Amino acid sequence: MPIVSISLNDEILSELDKLQSSMGFSGRSEVIRAGIRAFVSEEKQKADLEGNIHAILLVVHNDEFDHVVSGITHNFEDLITTHLHSKIEKEKCMELFLIDGDAEKVSTMTKDFQTNKNMDTVKLVAL
Numbered sequence: 001m002p003i004v005s006i007s008l009n010d011e012i013l014s015e016l017d018k019l020q021s022s023m024g025f026s027g028r029s030e031v032i033r034a035g036i037r038a039f040v041s042e043e044k045q046k047a048d049l050e051g052n053i054h055a056i057l058l059v060v061h062n063d064e065f066d067h068v069v070s071g072i073t074h075n076f077e078d079l080i081t082t083h084l085h086s087k088i089e090k091e092k093c094m095e096l097f098l099i100d101g102d103a104e105k106v107s108t109m110t111k112d113f114q115t116n117k118n119m120d121t122v123k124l125v126a127l
Helices: 010-023 028-047 063-074 103-114
Strands: 052-062 080-089 092-102 119-126
Touching: 010 028, 028 103, 028 119, 052 063, 052 103, 063 080, 063 092, 063 103, 092 103, 103 119
Parallel strands: none
Antiparallel strands: 052 092, 052 119, 080 092
16 A cells, blocks of 8 residues: 655644544554545535535634635625524634535535635535
């Protein structure tokens, strides 16, 4: 099996170790492989979406990046039927978007959040 090196900050490494322990993985590599498999599977499901869809998009971020969320949101106002913003703990915020529109455009909006390094969590649920 090829070896791939990655760099992780202390927070992510700590979370990785907690997952390894709580889920019974034999090592860090096994946890990372499972995470990559889940991510690939999720992306394949999104790639299969077509036509007009209804979806929920969940985004968690630090409140100092509200302006980033606003910038992305403004680009997709035609898709968003409802947008809820909530402070969930200390400096963390959660955005919940109810979306109705073209699957390709929904995927683009999701990718804009996913590829922004300031977002902690991005999860799309297509209905």
